[in-house]
Amino acid sequence: MNTQEALFNYILRLGDNGLILSQRLSEWTSKGPFLEEDLALTNIALDIMGQANSLLDYAAKIEAKGRTADALAFFRNEREFFNTLLVEQPNGDYAQTMVRQCMIDNFEILFYGALSKSKDETLAAIAAKSVKEITYHVRHSSSWIDRFGNGTEESHARAQRALNEFWRFSDEFFEMNEVDMVLLKEGIAVDLAVLKPVWKKNTETIFAKANLKLPETTFMQTGSRKGVHTEHLGYILAEMQHLPRMHPTAKW
């Protein structure tokens, strides 16, 4: 594949992660555990949506087929999405949402830190801006993990259950295929193999501080690099896309 095709796919991965995760976090709107936290999480969802917006705008430009970010967001089907499987997992209770978020935030801080040195100037700029926001997200989710793990028996049990459930989606963050190889040669992509041990160590430290044990399972879920998703993505897209699809020419 050529650089343009690889770059389009690469940016879609990043934009789709933001889009789907933001959609999931928005499900907490007005349902947060208390007022301040409701605002905190929806602010985080907005930050992530902002990143997704910039990325999908850029993806549309790279594709050069006249599609807009909106067209990419609302008129693609499941198999054309390249977000990781973890972002589409259900919110569950607040411990579950925070465990998922902690795993993702700790990956993104490393990933966007590295991407801000990309030879692609647009990606580097988006990454540099995102790092500031993600630094705050890491702080937020890590302190919740601490509270849940070191809180009550119930909070600990819920957090541990979520960690056991989601651990099998962690390897997927670091999968590389032909897209990465093409872009690594150009100095555009991030070498995920380098990030993996750092992420492992950082998450181990955070969860250990919360007295949460990393599961011993070695089975890892996979598929999103090929557009193969879990059963959840269909429902997320149905809710997210049905309005623009019902009224495709509406403007607001």
Add this chain to the structure above:
Amino acid sequence: MSKDSQGPLWEVFVQKKAGQPFVHCGSLHAYDKEMALQNARDLYTRRSEGMALWVVPAAAIVASSPEDIGPFFDPSNEKVYRHPTFYLIPEGVKYI
């Protein structure tokens, strides 16, 4: 009525720019210092209100009561000699 389980009340102060006074902008509930600071950032700095935050447990604040207005504050109204109105401040100096 159920017991309030939102945690203690904190008052939030925002400083717009370095060197300027911290201004009271609202309150929030939180269980500890770190959460209070993060919640203050999420609630009260959404629109670039400032560059620094203070959060203070409301219980730590000692306030004057309305009955005090007479003895505390009225006497200074008639003491014009205490106000620095006889100095000319150069133009462009906003914060002295």
